[in-house]
Amino acid sequence: MGDRQNKLLKAIVESYIKNVKPVGSKSLCEMFNCSSATIRNDMSYLEELGYLEKTHTSSGRVPSEKGYNYYVENLMKPKEITGEDFMKLQTILNNKELVLTDAINKCMEIISDITNYTSIVLGKNSNNNILKQISIIPIDNKRVVAVLVTNTGHVENKQVIIPDDISIKEIVKTCEIVNKSLVGTPLNEVLEKLEFEIKPEIAKTMAKYEELCSFFYDAFSDFKEKNEDDIFFGGKTNILKQPEYNEPEKIKEIISKLENIELVKNIETDDKEIKVYIGNENNFDPDTTVIKTSYNVNGEVGTLAIIGPKRMEYDKVVTLLNFLKNYIER
Amino acid sequence: MGDRQNKLLKAIVESYIKNVKPVGSKSLCEMFNCSSATIRNDMSYLEELGYLEKTHTSSGRVPSEKGYNYYVENLMKPKEITGEDFMKLQTILNNKELVLTDAINKCMEIISDITNYTSIVLGKNSNNNILKQISIIPIDNKRVVAVLVTNTGHVENKQVIIPDDISIKEIVKTCEIVNKSLVGTPLNEVLEKLEFEIKPEIAKTMAKYEELCSFFYDAFSDFKEKNEDDIFFGGKTNILKQPEYNEPEKIKEIISKLENIELVKNIETDDKEIKVYIGNENNFDPDTTVIKTSYNVNGEVGTLAIIGPKRMEYDKVVTLLNFLKNYIER
DNA sequence: CTTAGCACACTTTTTCTCTTAGTGCTAATT
């Protein structure tokens, strides 16, 4: 593929990203100092190679997924962040009072606002998180709250109804034992350890060890699930501002996908690089592009993702994500 | 207004609720055993009174807001809950393992599913909630987690960065003092009490009492806001299934309103009755009806709300809400 | 290799017509 063809593809992709409508040969004459016929020849060559498509026999050209891919891999240049946007992000990142996850969320919210795409932060809250403390706090005669804190500062809690046959005192006492043995345990081993190591321990001092153990089992069993639900949307519906979402059908479809927690969770990645998944390459929605990467700061890991139309400002998004990722990882 | 006119208005409202299209005189002849002309006479009388409207000069009639109102106040009869729906709700409400708020949320989710309207639960977490316990849990050298539990079993937590000039030990020690004095305090008085009663107390034993106090002030200051954010959506976007949401504009508008936390919070009420706010009567969205009521169980209060089109199955929704409300309040 | 020229393809917009579902009004009927 010759130099002019590369430039032409770049120009077409960028024009389409900007103007949303199929690109005709005439509109590019000036830029390339040649006639529309020449452009047309090159265009039909690029179409033959699979980089361009037509919406109907005599329409202008639109980039294919392969075309976007080629653009992302070979043609686009990182875009500079404008002063204003830079300032906004900088301000948040320099605010030492903010906890890391809050700062990340705020930044992604801003990125969503300046791009009009949807941004998502998936806190992995990984299972090698370590238990820091368990507390049982009595609420009334019937209920206690179990609070669990991890080494990354995450807090989970669950209200549990006290079974009739055990007393609060017994629970609190057992909790001390559980705490002693369980602190320092990775979260994903908690249930197992409770069953096999701590139960015998409890049995030594507590008569109703069976009931007590199943009480704690109950209290902890939800944490794992809940843990995974750590999803933050920055401007959940900003993507609706994109002109492709101009039909009820399409809007409802993307909304329902964004509401589908399972589907959103699937976006999670542990890839260190920023990866671009165009159309069918992502398993979120074939009409969108998902750009994502993971971050890892002192064992606190998560995913940053941007969802936009395939006609996405790839250069801008990649640059912004790069900036954020680099900043938070040092 | 005569008897037939009442019946006619009822029939028109119900027909429009069911079929979504303006109601013509002919379609009601059979039901009333009279000619379309007679119906038309009555219709134009009802229109004069402001209960009916036309979409254009020669269209069928549509209920006005006043008409819906009259229907709700005077004409509609509570609708029986079908066996299936009844079962679903019953199952959840009889599950003694579920904490109250979870049961309520699940029920509202089901109500949203069977009606195809959006349901919202606003946990008020009212300010007369009482502080049950504060814990400070160190995460590492720089951070602690402050955990706060209330008498209703709600847990709030915040990561706080430890200022350079105070140590974890000092914080933990101060926390003990704070705990002693603050437990039992209504949430909305916590900050005040900290400033005026506890600061002097701390000053007795701690050298850096100024810094320590402002640390705790910091840790608690968010709780109030966060507290109010306790919003649960049951089928947030179910309302989009209603035929009125068939244009991009309308869909985007309602979505953006549902995403607008402030606006949603405004729905909160402490009315004991079930109240119906039709169109302009609610300040959420003039094209919708909001039906809402509050619940109060042992001091745990909150709002139940259903948002649907003005053309809503009022009888069904009111009956369902009534059922749920009665059940949870005993 | 580039370009001018032209026929052709498809979409979009506009215009016009016809049909349909309803109304209001008047005069006759019960």
Next chain:
DNA sequence: AATTAGCACTAAGAGAAAAAGTGTGCTAAG
């Protein structure tokens, strides 16, 4: 006094046809 039949009239909706606009492919010439 209330009901009804009859009729003229209105607006919306559905198609069809025409017109305008945008862009292509191909051929032949530079």
